[in-house]
Amino acid sequence: MLNYLLFTLLLNHVVCQEKRPNFVVILTDDQDAVLGGMDPMKCVRRFIGNEGTTFTNSYVTSPICCPSRASLLTGLHVHNHMTWNNSLQGGCYSRTWKKLETRTFANALKESGYNTFYAGKYLNEYGTHGAGGPEQIPPGWTEWHGLVGNSVYYNYTISNDGVPTHATDLYLTDIIRDLSLNYIENQTELQPFLMMLAPPAPHQPFTPAPRHEGTFSNVTAVRHPNFNLAVTDKHWLITMPPSPLPDTLIPELDRVYRSRWESLLAVDEMVADVVEALDSNSLLSNTYLIYTSDNGYHIGQFSQVYDKRQPYESDIKVPLIMRGPTIPKNTTDNQPILNIDLAPTIMALAGLMPPESMDGRSIKFAMKNDLESTPKSSHPVERLDGNLEMERNMLVEYYGEGRDGTVDENCPWKYDSDNLAQCYPEYECKCQDARNNTFACLRHIAKRINFKYCSFADSKDFSEMYDLASDPYELTNIINQVLPSVKHWYKLILSQMLTCKGYRNCDNPLENPKVYG
Ligand SMILES: *[C@@H]1O[C@H](CO)[C@@H](O)[C@H](O)[C@H]1NC(C)=O
Numbered sequence: 368m369l370n371y372l373l374f375t376l377l378l379n380h381v382v383c384q385e386k387r388p389n390f391v392v393i394l395t396d397d398q399d400a401v402l403g404g405m406d407p408m409k410c411v412r413r414f415i416g417n418e419g420t421t422f423t424n425s426y427v428t429s430p431i432c433c434p435s436r437a438s439l440l441t442g443l444h445v446h447n448h449m450t451w452n453n454s455l456q457g458g459c460y461s462r463t464w465k466k467l468e469t470r471t472f473a474n475a476l477k478e479s480g481y482n483t484f485y486a487g488k489y490l491n492e493y494g495t496h497g498a499g500g501p502e503q504i505p506p507g508w509t510e511w512h513g514l515v516g517n518s519v520y521y522n523y524t525i526s527n528d529g530v531p532t533h534a535t536d537l538y539l540t541d542i543i544r545d546l547s548l549n550y551i552e553n554q555t556e557l558q559p560f561l562m563m564l565a566p567p568a569p570h571q572p573f574t575p576a577p578r579h580e581g582t583f584s585n586v587t588a589v590r591h592p593n594f595n596l597a598v599t600d601k602h603w604l605i606t607m608p609p610s611p612l613p614d615t616l617i618p619e620l621d622r623v624y625r626s627r628w629e630s631l632l633a634v635d636e637m638v639a640d641v642v643e644a645l646d647s648n649s650l651l652s653n654t655y656l657i658y659t660s661d662n663g664y665h666i667g668q669f670s671q672v673y674d675k676r677q678p679y680e681s682d683i684k685v686p687l688i689m690r691g692p693t694i695p696k697n698t699t700d701n702q703p704i705l706n707i708d709l710a711p712t713i714m715a716l717a718g719l720m721p722p723e724s725m726d727g728r729s730i731k732f733a734m735k736n737d738l739e740s741t742p743k744s745s746h747p748v749e750r751l752d753g754n755l756e757m758e759r760n761m762l763v764e765y766y767g768e769g770r771d772g773t774v775d776e777n778c779p780w781k782y783d784s785d786n787l788a789q790c791y792p793e794y795e796c797k798c799q800d801a802r803n804n805t806f807a808c809l810r811h812i813a814k815r816i817n818f819k820y821c822s823f824a825d826s827k828d829f830s831e832m833y834d835l836a837s838d839p840y841e842l843t844n845i846i847n848q849v850l851p852s853v854k855h856w857y858k859l860i861l862s863q864m865l866t867c868k869g870y871r872n873c874d875n876p877l878e879n880p881k882v883y884g
């Protein structure tokens with residue numbers, strides 16, 4: 368009898384899920400949210416933004432590619448997936464990762480009957496010799512077109528279902544578009560699908576498609592109040608000379624800024640083509656489209672050159688736009704979101720129960736504004752109720768890199784250069800990273816709270832704190848102005864967050880126990 372009951376329940380479960388939605392996740396590389404990174408994306412804003420929700424407080428667990436991507440795929444914080452940096456030695460596509468790789472949201476969807484497709488950059492070390500080569504197909508994907516190594520625009524190898532294929536002069540974003548359009552053409556309502564597209568733009572070397580070269584020739588880098596500002600109240604690396612940057616470097620910052628915009632135009636076209644293909648195949652109304660980036664970027668902030676790896680908003684805040692059958696149209700939503708929330712959110716929207724051991728939590732969507740067209744759905748999607756207090760302390764971790772062969776011997780630093788990275792004479796030897804650029808931050812957002820607290824693992828035990836409500840450009844470090852009790856509280860929560868496990872524990876580590884996966 369019990370068996371019979373269970374069987375009927377299972378059967379019901381399957382029947383309810385008959386019209387499960389499709390997912391298209393678009394993940395760009397280094398696209399910022401606060402320096403105008405979304406400005407050139409007319410089609411993304413029109414076809415996803417106007418038809419969906421733009422999230423204005425979306426952050427990443429780490430301002431660097433590989434750790435951030437590992438978080439997005441697993442729903443785990445860096446200290447739980449242990450991909451510490453972009454190298455194999457630092458966990459990027461390492462043996463540790465391969466054990467976790469069976470637990471990405473793609474695996475969960477595939478096991479529940481989804482057809483799954485990936486095209487573009489995956490984890491930076493994927494496909495390299497040391498990481499096992501391009502013959503490996505990561506679990507979770509039925510159709511696989513993973514880029515070998517880090518983002519480039521030409522002259523790359525793609526693993527086509529385990530078969531390495533080299534291309535020299537085919538623009539990578541266009542190849543990803545073509546692969547995705549072929550895939551969509553073959554999809555029907557009979558089997559739901561998950562498609563993930565990870566173009567290289569606007570990552571270095573910021574190469575636009577030839578048809579877009581010069582489109583923004585008159586655009587210059589944004590001059591927010593923190594642009595090329597010399598500061599003394601920030602951690603050691605930021606105060607390193609030259610500060611401010613010499614005027615001769617500014618045209619280079621402008622060039623980088625406009626090249627990034629131009630390189631993004633092919634992504635914008637790809638999104639328009641994908642939406643059109645979904646529409647002409649009658650799949651659009653039952654498809655969620657999610658557009659985001661792996662980390663932000665700075666260009667000139669606080670007299671830095673251009674890169675990520677810093678705790679400031681330019682680096683940790685990312686675009687996040689979603690449309691789909693249950694998502695309100697043409698709205699913005701300011702709830703605090705981390706990239707680890709996407710895995711559980713997608714699982715929930717697919718009718719699956721995210722595991723308690725995931726550190727991210729499912730996004731609560733506002734009530735849909737055109738309720739009539741909302742399909743009856745059985746999945747456990749939580750909705751925001753108007754009175755919800757959205758307080759959240761979001762953890763951002765970064766493990767500073769040193770000695771990656773990029774401290775040019777022509778740079779004058781007398782420091783122990785083993786602990787420095789990315790110092791190039793063409794940028795006046797301004798270093799971009801250091802071992803002691805290792806930090807953890809809490810991004811604390813609530814109705815009346817908009818703080819950031821960061822603690823550095825350096826010889827000064829340096830900390831920084833900003834009130835983003837009154838100081839959006841993080842000009843004034845208020846760590847010595849706040850009450851000792853406030854400082855103490857942040858320090859305590861941060862230390863707990865750094866070992867948190869499972870979303871309840873990571874939401875409130877002082878009250879909820881850890882959940883091991
Ligand atoms: C393409 O990349 C290979 C290494 O993968 C390099 O040897 C070659 O010079 C590159 N070709 C061009 C045209 O950049």
Ligand SMILES: *[C@@H]1O[C@H](CO)[C@@H](O)[C@H](O)[C@H]1NC(C)=O
Pocket residue numbers: 552553
């Ligand atoms: C997908 O469609 C192409 C034609 O557009 C066809 O050649 C191919 O066999 C199809 N693949 C599958 C898996 O149905």
Ligand SMILES: *[C@@H]1O[C@H](CO)[C@@H](O)[C@H](O)[C@H]1NC(C)=O
Pocket residue numbers: 584585
């Ligand atoms: C760029 O600026 C130049 C000089 O100010 C002007 O002549 C040109 O029309 C501008 N081009 C565009 C595309 O706005």
Ligand SMILES: *[C@@H]1O[C@H](CO)[C@@H](O)[C@H](O)[C@H]1NC(C)=O
Pocket residue numbers: 417697
């Ligand atoms: C979206 O909302 C804005 C105002 O918030 C309005 O001006 C615009 O027309 C709306 N667009 C669509 C497509 O509904």
Ligand SMILES: *[C@@H]1O[C@H](CO)[C@@H](O)[C@H](O)[C@H]1NC(C)=O
Pocket residue numbers: 451452453454456457458767768769770771
């Ligand atoms: C990356 O992380 C690993 C493990 O912590 C460390 O050994 C390595 O030195 C790091 N890489 C760089 C370039 O700092």
Ligand SMILES: *[C@@H]1O[C@H](CO)[C@@H](O)[C@H](O)[C@H]1NC(C)=O
Pocket residue numbers: 603782783784786787801802803825826827
């Ligand atoms: C950071 O590391 C550099 C290079 O090793 C060193 O010179 C500097 O004193 C360190 N600063 C702090 C605050 O730890």
